[in-house]
Amino acid sequence: MSVxxxxxxxxxxxxxxxxxxxSAVISGYDGISPLSLxxxxxxxxxxxxxxxxxxxxxxxxxxxxxxxxxxxxxALTVLPExxxxxxxxxxxxxxxxxxxxxxxxxxxxxxxxxxxRSADEFSVHEPTVLAGELCRHxxxxxxxxxxxxCSTGLHIIGMGKRYIEQGTYDAxxxxxxxxxxxxxxxxxxxxxxxxxxxCRPFDKRRAGISLGEGAGAMLLTAENVLSRCTRKxxxxxxxxxxxxxCYHMTAPHPEGMGARSAVKAALDEARTxxxxxxLIAAHGTGTPDNDKAEIKAMQSVFKSLxxxxxxxxxLGHTLAASGILESVMAVNxxxxxxxxxxAGFEIQDEExxxxxxxxxxxxxxxxxxxxxxxxGNNAAVIFSRTAC
Amino acid sequence: MGKYLxxxxxxxxxxxxxxxxxxxxxxxxxxxDPRIWQMAWLAASRALTAADTKANSxxxxxxxxxxDETKNVLDGVYDTGFSSPRNFIASVHNSMAGKISLDFKIxxxxxxxxxxxxxxxxxxxxxxxxxxxxxxxxxxVVDERIELLDRIHPYMSPKCKEYxxxxxxxxxxxxxxGTAEQNSNTLIRSLxxxxxxxxxxxxxxxxxxxxxxxxxxSILDNSSTSFxxxxxxxxxxxxxxxxxxxxVCSYSPSxxxxxxxxxxxx
Numbered sequence: 314m315s316v317x318x319x320x321x322x323x324x325x326x327x328x329x330x331x332x333x334x335x336s337a338v339i340s341g342y343d344g345i346s347p348l349s350l351x352x353x354x355x356x357x358x359x360x361x362x363x364x365x366x367x368x369x370x371x372x373x374x375x376x377x378x379x380x381x382x383x384x385x386x387x388a389l390t391v392l393p394e395x396x397x398x399x400x401x402x403x404x405x406x407x408x409x410x411x412x413x414x415x416x417x418x419x420x421x422x423x424x425x426x427x428x429x430r431s432a433d434e435f436s437v438h439e440p441t442v443l444a445g446e447l448c449r450h451x452x453x454x455x456x457x458x459x460x461x462x463c464s465t466g467l468h469i470i471g472m473g474k475r476y477i478e479q480g481t482y483d484a485x486x487x488x489x490x491x492x493x494x495x496x497x498x499x500x501x502x503x504x505x506x507x508x509x510x511x512c513r514p515f516d517k518r519r520a521g522i523s524l525g526e527g528a529g530a531m532l533l534t535a536e537n538v539l540s541r542c543t544r545k546x547x548x549x550x551x552x553x554x555x556x557x558x559c560y561h562m563t564a565p566h567p568e569g570m571g572a573r574s575a576v577k578a579a580l581d582e583a584r585t586x587x588x589x590x591x592l593i594a595a596h597g598t599g600t601p602d603n604d605k606a607e608i609k610a611m612q613s614v615f616k617s618l619x620x621x622x623x624x625x626x627x628l629g630h631t632l633a634a635s636g637i638l639e640s641v642m643a644v645n646x647x648x649x650x651x652x653x654x655x656a657g658f659e660i661q662d663e664e665x666x667x668x669x670x671x672x673x674x675x676x677x678x679x680x681x682x683x684x685x686x687x688x689g690n691n692a693a694v695i696f697s698r699t700a701c
Numbered sequence: 702m703g704k705y706l707x708x709x710x711x712x713x714x715x716x717x718x719x720x721x722x723x724x725x726x727x728x729x730x731x732x733x734d735p736r737i738w739q740m741a742w743l744a745a746s747r748a749l750t751a752a753d754t755k756a757n758s759x760x761x762x763x764x765x766x767x768x769d770e771t772k773n774v775l776d777g778v779y780d781t782g783f784s785s786p787r788n789f790i791a792s793v794h795n796s797m798a799g800k801i802s803l804d805f806k807i808x809x810x811x812x813x814x815x816x817x818x819x820x821x822x823x824x825x826x827x828x829x830x831x832x833x834x835x836x837x838x839x840x841x842v843v844d845e846r847i848e849l850l851d852r853i854h855p856y857m858s859p860k861c862k863e864y865x866x867x868x869x870x871x872x873x874x875x876x877x878x879g880t881a882e883q884n885s886n887t888l889i890r891s892l893x894x895x896x897x898x899x900x901x902x903x904x905x906x907x908x909x910x911x912x913x914x915x916x917x918x919s920i921l922d923n924s925s926t927s928f929x930x931x932x933x934x935x936x937x938x939x940x941x942x943x944x945x946x947x948x949v950c951s952y953s954p955s956x957x958x959x960x961x962x963x964x965x966x967x
Contacts, residue, residue, distance in 0.1 A: 354782055407794065409815075415775055422779060428856045435853055436955040439764055440794070440815040441823075441894075445956030448896050455895045456958060457823055460766070460794035460815045468812060475830035479704065496771060499778050500789030555810035557759070557802040562790055574808065687790065688799020690811050 316474045317539060317546035318696065319484070320532030321641045322387030324380050325628045326362035326525055330387055334527075334638075335645045337627050339672060341654040344627045345511035345523050353498045360511045362525035362629030363493060375413040376492035377406060378443050380528035380634075385447055385488050388530035391542045392484070395452055398538060401482035402453040403473050404444040405465035405489035405633040410437030412494040443490070451486060462686030463596070464555075465489065466529065466636020467694045471553025473533045484538050489637035490528035497524060497632065504563065512599030512630070514623035514655055515608070515669050517662040519599045525629015529638030548644045548696040551679070552583030558689025565603055565685060569610025572683065575691035576614050579681070583695040587615045590695070591677040592652055594643035596685050597623020597669070598630055599657070603685065608665050620670035626657030636684040636692065644696050647677045703891045704829045705965075707884040709754070709837060709877040712747030713936045714740045716871060734791075734800070737767045737845040737873075741797040742804065744873035745839055749805060752877050756839035758809035759798045760828045762820030764928035766794035766813075769847045797843055809835045816894055817953035820844075821874075821932040822960030825891035828878055838878045842932035846871040874932035886967055887939065893960030894953070902952035906959050910948055914963050919944035921964075922951075931962065938964055 323330060326344045327337030337344065344362040353359055364380065371379035381404065392398070417434045420427050436442060440458045448456040459469050466489035473485035491497075501507050501524060508521035539546060556578065558571030565572065580587060595607055611618055624639050631638055646653050655669035678701035684692045714722050723731060725746075726739050734742070741761070749756060770792035777784040790796060795813035802811050810831055816823035821842045828838045854862065881888060892913055897905035910918055921943065922934040931951040938947055946965040952958070 354778060411771070418772070418775055419779060428853060433858050435850075435857075438768075439817045439953075439955050441764070441817040441819065441953060441956040441958065444816075445894075445896065445953070445958050448958070453896070455893055456956070457826065457894070458815045459827075460813050461798075461811065462793050462795055468810075472812075472827065472830055479830065481703070495778065496774055496789075496792070499784040500774060500786075500792070503774075503784045503786040503789055555812070557799070557808055557811040559802055559806045559808055562796070562799055562803065571808070686795070687793050688795050688811065689802065690795060690799060 314478055315536060316477045316550045317534050318531050318548040318550060318644055319534040319542045319546045320388040320391035321547060322384035322530035323638055323641050324364060324383045325527035325638060326364055327627060329366045329368060331641055331645060335642055338624050338642045338653050339651060341656040342627050343656050344629060350493055351495060355502055359498055359507050360523050361493060364526050375410050375437055377409055377490045378446055380492060381443060381447055381488050381490035382450060384528035384530035385451060385486055388486060388532045389451060391544050392532060394541060399483045400453045401476050401485040402444055402448040402451060402456040403469045403485055403487045404447060404458045405469040406440050406443055407460055407462055407465060407491055407633040408494050408497060409440035409443050411496050412492045414438040415495050447488060461690045462688060463632055463635060464684040464686035464690045464692040465633035467682060467684040467692035468555060470550060470640060470694050474550045474553055477533060477535050484532060484534040486530060486532050487637060488528060488530045489634040491526060491632040491634045493524060493526045506600055508599055512625050513657040514597035514599045514625050515604050515665060516658045517660040519601060519604060521600050522598045522630045525631045527628060527631045527634050527638050529634055529641045531637060546699055547648055549699055551585060551697045552579040552695040554578030554693040556691045560689050563687055565606040567606055569606040571689055571691045572607060572610035572685055573613050575693040579693035579695050585679055585695055590619050590679050590681045591675060592680045593619055593621035594639055594680060594682045595621050595623050596683045597625055599625055605665055608667060618667055620652045622653045622655045622669050640682045643680045643682050647680050647698055650674055650677055703826045705881040705888045705890045706829055707879040707881050708887040708889055709879050709884055710748050710752035711876045711936050711939050712744050713872060713874045714744045735767055735770055737843060738797055738800050740873035741801060741841050741843040744875035745801045745805060745841055748875035748877050754837060756807050756837045758831055758835040758838045759802055759807055759811045760824045760838055760840050761798040761813040762824030762842040763794060763815055764817045764820050764844050767791050767796055772849055817955050818928055818951045819894040819953050819958055819960040820928060822891040822893055822951055822962050825889060825962055833880050836879050840876040840878055841873060842929055843873040844871060844928040870927040870929055872929040872933055874936050888965040889962060891960060891962045894958035897952060897957060897959035899957050902959050906950040906961060909961055914948055915946045918946045918948045918963060920950055921947045922949045935962060935964060
């Protein structure tokens with residue numbers, strides 16, 4: 314059976330909504346700016362992408378939830394009447410409410426008496442709280458929360474596909490969300506993975522990532538739900554692949570072995586040959602190791618690499634949100650038949666030997682999206698056009 | 702509705718029942734790795750060794766992950782302005798599953814469900830999504846008790862206190878799962894998490910049991926006193942002659958969601 318992308322939603326640093334975010338991606342917009350949401354206590358202010366336009370009605374929620382709700386509501390606009398539809402809510406997040414609880418913890422350290430007034434605030438630290446809130450907000454009948462670091466967003470798309478195929482749900486709203494937090498900024502800084510000049514994916518001078526925040530959402534449906542939708546589906550989710558490197562807790566396998574097996578598993582499930590892939594929306598974080606290993610993995614699968622791009626300089630590395638947010642952009646690129654450029658890329662790295670594509674018009678029938686995370690955790694998803 | 706999987710083997714590490722549990726941990730791991738990793742590692746090792754087989758995939762369930770490591774990162778920033786990269790790596794929710802895949806060479810899908818008290822049910826549900834080539838699946842449920850939560854607990858509202866009862870347990874419980882076709886002696890499947898009636902979650906669960914599960918299914922556990930209790934209840938049922946079929950119900954006061962894991966011996 315086919316599982317369709319019926320609706321999409323996004324909120325990112327360059328824009329609220331899919332249209333604004335995609336317009337930034339397709340124009341190669343540089344979304345990086347100095348972190349101003351909180352004091353990172355680092356000697357130099359790190360560069361990142363931050364959302365400055367959370368819609369008013371969501372501002373009462375903690376940041377990750379507000380971002381998630383904004384993207385989720387946009388994705389659900391295509392299905393205004395959801396009575397009798399078994400809607401599953403699947404959430405991808407790495408830090409959930411920590412931007413809130415880390416402040417609570419700091420206050421608590423300064424003034425232990427605060428504990429009697431605000432102990433309940435700690436409960437938002439549990440990632441499942443976010444999914445439960447979204448489930449009640451959207452009228453879902455079940456919810457699931459996944460956290461596999463930076464690969465989470467893509468896994469949750471694959472899981473949503475399988476839940477629909479299994480018949481557990483008629484439709485799944487898959488949402489990836491992460492807000493900037495002191496924990497992640499300082500954590501990645503401690504690993505010396507933040508590029509002081511902002512991320513430059515696949516570029517010879519690349520020196521790390523630029524963290525970001527945002528949310529992406531997709532409404533996945535079975536075919537029998539499409540008649541209830543207000544528009545034609547955007548794409549089909551054709552295949553999902555997942556694997557573990559078994560190599561190192563933070564560094565990717567240098568030959569991209571785990572990434573390769575995730576991509577091959579996705580191709581197998583999609584019954585798609587490598588030459589049928591017209592665009593790779595790469596993970597492309599901008600770290601020296603990741604970008605090199607990712608291209609090696611792709612070269613071991615594809616005889617000739619199709620055009621590829623990274624959106625990290627425009628959207629930032631939004632951790633668990635990145636897989637879905639960038640999938641939303643990739644599916645939009647397929648609908649617009651346009652390969653996005655890679656903002657931040659200027660000089661080819663001889664060690665990589667290939668360059669990401671410039672913005673070009675191209676017939677795109679299938680897109681491969683990849684994400685890789687801590688723990689050697691790899692994910693790949695293939696989207697196909699409904700008519701090609 | 703989740704699909705039936707078979708239970709090949711199970712193992713548990715429950716520190717308050719076996720104070721010497723760390724004696725089984727290799728010295729290098731004991732020296733380097735956080736306590737919660739050690740618990741998960743030992744449960745995995747016991748389950749895989751007893752079954753004398755390799756797993757192809759991992760699904761973990763944890764409410765808070767390595768929370769002590771998160772606290773250590775923040776303490777470092779607040780106290781000295783320095784945060785340790787080791788603490789940060791360990792603080793990531795899927796770090797336990799990543800470490801186990803690395804040490805036991807488990808190359809397939811590696812998923813970590815973070816569903817509070819429903820983490821066990823959510824992990825069983827996720828395992829049911831994997832295709833047959835991914836089995837056996839090593840399912841691990843793990844959460845630890847840390848001093849910070851013990852400190853916060855007395856000040857929580859009565860409603861919130863439910864989710865961290867004073868006697869809350871820490872444990873790692875591992876289940877090696879096969880497809881129902883591979884081994885059909887003991888079966889497991891899950892339902893939910895689903896949004897529950899906050900005023901009476903037990904009633905919500907009973908309704909779902911009546912609607913979806915095998916007739917005569919006995920509810921083994923309907924309390925929510927700790928994140929790992931549902932997995933411990935299932936482990937104890939496997940190793941006893943309890944009612945058959947049976948169901949372990951869980952409720953998360955923080956997400957207001959309930960879930961059911963059905964257990965069946967043939």
